[in-house]
Amino acid sequence: MSKLWGGRFTKQTDQLVEEYTASISFDQQLAEEDIAGSLAHITMLGKQGIVPAEDVATIIAGLQRVLTRVQAGEMTYAVSDEDIHMNIEKALIEDIGSVGGKLHTGRSRNDQVATDMHLWLRKRVVELVQLLQQLQEALVEQAKQHLDTLIPGYTHLQRAQPILFAHHLMAYVAMFGRDAERLMDSYKRINVLPLGAGALAGTTFPIDRHFVAEQLKFDRVYENSLDAVSDRDFIVEFLADASIIMMHLSRLSEELILWSSTEFDFIELDDAFCTGSSIMPQKKNPDVPELVRGKTGRVYGNLMGLLTVLKSLPLAYNKDMQEDKEGMFDTVKTLQGALQLFAPMIRTMKVNRESMRRAVQQDFSNATDIADFLVGKGLPFREAHEVIGKTVLYCISQQKYLLDLTLEEFQQFSELFDGQIYEVLQPEQVVNARNIYGGTAKEQVAAAINRAELALADTAEWIEEYTKRSQ
Numbered sequence: 325m326s327k328l329w330g331g332r333f334t335k336q337t338d339q340l341v342e343e344y345t346a347s348i349s350f351d352q353q354l355a356e357e358d359i360a361g362s363l364a365h366i367t368m369l370g371k372q373g374i375v376p377a378e379d380v381a382t383i384i385a386g387l388q389r390v391l392t393r394v395q396a397g398e399m400t401y402a403v404s405d406e407d408i409h410m411n412i413e414k415a416l417i418e419d420i421g422s423v424g425g426k427l428h429t430g431r432s433r434n435d436q437v438a439t440d441m442h443l444w445l446r447k448r449v450v451e452l453v454q455l456l457q458q459l460q461e462a463l464v465e466q467a468k469q470h471l472d473t474l475i476p477g478y479t480h481l482q483r484a485q486p487i488l489f490a491h492h493l494m495a496y497v498a499m500f501g502r503d504a505e506r507l508m509d510s511y512k513r514i515n516v517l518p519l520g521a522g523a524l525a526g527t528t529f530p531i532d533r534h535f536v537a538e539q540l541k542f543d544r545v546y547e548n549s550l551d552a553v554s555d556r557d558f559i560v561e562f563l564a565d566a567s568i569i570m571m572h573l574s575r576l577s578e579e580l581i582l583w584s585s586t587e588f589d590f591i592e593l594d595d596a597f598c599t600g601s602s603i604m605p606q607k608k609n610p611d612v613p614e615l616v617r618g619k620t621g622r623v624y625g626n627l628m629g630l631l632t633v634l635k636s637l638p639l640a641y642n643k644d645m646q647e648d649k650e651g652m653f654d655t656v657k658t659l660q661g662a663l664q665l666f667a668p669m670i671r672t673m674k675v676n677r678e679s680m681r682r683a684v685q686q687d688f689s690n691a692t693d694i695a696d697f698l699v700g701k702g703l704p705f706r707e708a709h710e711v712i713g714k715t716v717l718y719c720i721s722q723q724k725y726l727l728d729l730t731l732e733e734f735q736q737f738s739e740l741f742d743g744q745i746y747e748v749l750q751p752e753q754v755v756n757a758r759n760i761y762g763g764t765a766k767e768q769v770a771a772a773i774n775r776a777e778l779a780l781a782d783t784a785e786w787i788e789e790y791t792k793r794s795q
Contacts, residue, residue, distance in 0.1 A: 347646050348401045351408045353653055355394045357443035358408050359387050361436060361519060364539035366427055374430065374529050379423050386420035387427075408440070409433050430531045432523035434553040434641040439519040441649070443540065445562060446514045447794040448656045449507050454787050455663035456504045456569070457780055460497050462670040464776055467493040471766055474751050475590065475680045476689055483687040486751045487764040489680060494769060497776050499572045506565045508786055514558045515793075517542040521552035524640035541793045554640040556630065556648050563627040566655045570620040573662055577613030580673075584610050589679040594672035597665065612669055616662045623658055626651030681751075688716050690726060690754045697748045701740040711738050 363384060370380030390412060393399045405411045410433075417424035467490035477487040517540065520526070520533035526549045533545045546552035583590035599611045633647045691712050698708035715737045719726060727749050734741035747753060759765035762772070 346403045347407045347649065348403060348405065348411055350650050350653060351437075351440075352399075352401050352411070354408050354437075354440040354444055354649075355399065355412065356391065357440040358412050358436070359391045359394065360443060360540065361439045362412070362427055363387055364536045365431060365519060367539060368532050368536050369426075369429055369529075371535060372530055372532055374531070375426050379426055382420050382423055383416070383427050386416045386424060389419055390415050407433070407437070409436050430522070430527045430529040431519060432521075432553075434523050435518045435521040435549075438521075438553055438555070439517065439540075441559065441652070442514055442516065442518065442542070445559065445652065445656075446511060448660075449511055449514060449562065450787060450790045450794050452566075452569075452656070452659060452663070453504050453507050453783065453790075455660065455667070456500050456507070457783050457787065458667040459663055459670065460500050460504075460776065460780055462667045463493045463497045463500075464773060464780070466490075466670060466673065466675070467497070467769070467773055470675060470677075471770060473675060473677050473680060474684045474755060476683050476687060477764070483683070483689045485689050485692060486684045486754050488755055488766060488769050489675065490773070491764040491769045494772050494776065496572065496576055499575075500569070501776070501779060503565065503569045503572060504783055506568070507562075508783075508790075510558070510561050510565060511790060512543065513561065515541075515543045516558075517545040518552035518555070521546060521549035524550055524553055550640045554637070554645075556634055556645065559648055559652050560627070560630055560634070563623070563630060563651065563655055566659050567620075567624050567627050569659060570616075570623045570662070573666065574617045574620040576666075577617040580613045580669075581610050581617075588683075590676055590683075592674040592676065593669060594674070596672070597669040612665050616666070619658050619662065623655050626655045684751045685727075686725060688719070688726060690749045690751065691716055693748050693754050693757065694726065694745065696757075697745060698738060698740050703738070703740060 366375065366380055366383045366387070369375040370377055375383075390399070393415070399411075399415065401408075401411045402414075405414050413424065413427060416427065470489040470493070473489040474486050475489040475492060476483040477485045477492070517533065517537040519536055519540075520531050537543075537545050546555070580591065580593065582588055584593055593608075593610055593612075595608070597610075597612045598608045600607055600609065629651050630648055633644050637644055694715070695705065695708040695712045698711060699705050703711070715726070715729075715734070718733070718737070719729065727746065731741065731743060731745075734745060748757075756765045756767075759767055761768065
């Protein structure tokens, strides 16, 4: 059978050109979306009297049979038919005859492919929000178990001040919460219908684009036909959002890798999420977080790739835009895989409380509280800072920690020191002294967990609502 667009041509397409320009190897993932768009389109053509009702019924029945083949994995795709649209249409025509050619009335592959991607991506965004929610829930569960577990807080990867381990975990809950918010906000820009824009200028047929939007559960339609077929902002935005999520996952991965090392010994990842060495039998390698950290680069690359493709493209559609799909598909797959693994990995993670506690006791992370103590006695902070610096230097020279010093040793640096300093220096006191909104005090972290659980409940409602919209 000749190509569906072949009337203008006197030669067959070179085989190498067919192979190079075909997108069916990857855009077959859009088969169900392509058929959904076609069902809505032909229904509208019938409503508008553009295609006779008898033909509409025949085409709908044929499309449903093709959909059944797709869902059963029985559909065969040909490179010679270039893309998913022509493969589906050819299968339809083979099933019902030439009447199938009426399906393409009033549309172009340009607005058709854009519609397919909007349909596909809006469903994936809801799925990713749900996966983020599951990861947040796993982090919250761990945080609730560790409201009394202390860990060194770090700046410059140097021990800075003691904090609750729960507080550290809740920082990631906040990060992934922003990630979910970005995806949820992007939905309104994804859920816009391009169909009806034609190749670039619209169509002469009296179509009803808003009816199609209602059929496909789109909130609105593109107002400009040129913009409709050339807009890929919604994919760029998704790739940017995905890159930020991967960046957050990579940061958490780095900490899990460090914490599970012998040098830190803060956590142990479950055996199900680690691998061994082919030569060193004692090894337990944190391969999952390492690979997630590595795959962050490919997601960044997909974002930069599409931005580069779109740079300097004139309106409206250009073949360059065929490069918009593989990066999107790859990013979704990469992100889904990472999030599906991270939630159970966090949930089953074992925490070494004693090792964390020793780390807090064997450092000078309580030094700031001594300065605050002296400020409370009336000493200017800059002078207090110098006093504590000298005190810490003395401790290092004597191979002691601050709590090891006698009151006389403290008082050689300032007469303002008294016996209360030993209470101030206790790690729990250091943590709970920071009892401000967003601080690491147990009371504040417990409140943060409550707020997070309320926010997660709101997210669950959004997921439920938008899952229905995206089906």
